[in-house]
Amino acid sequence: MSEKVKEVAREELEQAKVLAQDAVRSGSYLYPIKGxxxxxxxxxxxxxxxxxxxxxxxLGLGVTTFMFFFTYLPQVAFLSLFNGPLAVFSTVLLVLxxxxxxxxxxxxxxxxxxxxxxTFDSTLLSRNQTALVSTERQVRSGSDPVSRLGKIAKKPFERFTPKAIIRYFMYLPLNFIPVVGTxxxxxxxxxxxxxxxHSRYFQLKQMNNRQKEEFIEKRKAAYASFGVPxxxxxxxxxxxxxxxFTNTVGAALWAADMEQQSTTAPNLRNQAELAGKKAE
Structure with missing residues (x-):
């Protein structure tokens, strides 16, 4: 049994290492800063x-003040049972x-x-992705990307679902583990x-649920490394x-880079094929 546990642990560690390498190679963790x-x-x-x-x-000041005033002391008292002196700091992050x-x-x-x-759409327009934005909203002429935005077809941003709220509170007990849990x-x-x-990007690309899930699965390490910062x-x-807002800009910049890469790669292949034919 102990050997089996060690084997599973090694497999998990190896998988985590691969995901970490993929995340670093993707460079997606830089997009919040670029944004x-x-x-x-x-x-x-x-x-x-x-x-x-x-x-x-x-709203932000009101919510943060309310949460620290009414929930900080009860939570720091409870977390001190698990985290000791570190509870003072871990509770701050928890309340935040x-x-x-x-x-x-x-x-x-x-x-x-x-x-x-x-903000997402105007960032794409500023990166010359007019054709992409035009799939789901009207785009006017002009130089100011925000002023160019016309009527939208439908709102794409996902509202906070009950499932997401439940998942959030399921994760909260992790904060009982000092530092690592947080x-x-x-x-x-x-x-x-x-x-x-990237919910707006998926809509602009007119992806169905299956296509979106496949797209995310191939880039799950990159999406995680973008999401954490x-x-x-x-x-x-x-x-x-x-x-x-800056995270939204960063996500749009990443989407624009994806679009440029997807159009550049086929062009490079075509050029290579033409060069090969000429050589023949």
């Missing part, structure tokens, strides 16, 4: 955020995560869902965040609203 840089250097992309800034900041989840549910469903959609909690959240950040950024109190 910040691109957003800050393209002022035209600020419009959707500016229009929603005041009510969203008020809880606040971020509640804020995300409320803001993305009632305040900023349209603004995030416009890291695992963030990683699991990041695994789900990655694909959801993105989740950490959105955990920052109040500033998390800004990072929700």
């Amino acid at each position: 910040i840089a691109y957003f800050l250097t393209h002022r035209s992309l600020w419009k959707p955020l500016v229009n929603k800034l005041a009510p969203t900041i008020s 995560s809880e606040s971020s989840t509640i804020f995300s549910v409320l803001s993305k469903n009632f305040l900023i869902d349209d603004a995030l959609l416009d 890291v695992m909690f963030v990683i699991l959240q990041g695994r789900k965040f990655g694909p959801s950040a 993105a989740v950490l950024l959105e955990l920052v109190p109040v500033a998390g609203i800004l990072f929700a």
Whole structure:
């Protein structure tokens, strides 16, 4: 039995190593940072955020203040049974995560869902992906990507489902494990965040559920490595609203790069075939 356990452990470790290597090779973990840089250097992309800034900041401050005032002390007392002195720090991350989840549910469903959609589409337009955006919304002429956005066919961003909420609370007990458990909690959240950040891209590509699942499965390591830093950024109190927009920009930049790679690769193959024919 002990040999079997060791064998399973080795297989799991090897699989984790392969996924980690795939994640590093993909470079997707850089896109949340690229999203910040691109957003800050393209002022035209600020419009959707500016229009929603005041009510969203008020909501974020209210939720975070409420959660720390009413839930921090009870939770730190409970976690101290498992984490000892480290509970002071792990509980901060836990309350921030809880606040971020509640804020995300409320803001993305009632305040900023349209603004995030416009941010994603306008970023694609700024990267010359007009044909892609045109599959699901009208695109006007002009130089300002946000002003070019016309009527949309349907809203793509996934609302926070009861299943997602249940899954979130199932992961919460991981925080009872000092340090490692909190890291695992963030990683699991990041695994789900990655694909959801591309929900608009899947719609623009007009993928059905099977195609979307296959697409995600082939890139599951890349989506996880995008999701983890993105989740950490959105955990920052109040500033998390800004990072929700920069993460959306980063996801759009990644989608634009995917589109360029998908069109460049066939062209390279065609050029190689033509070169071979000429050589003959």
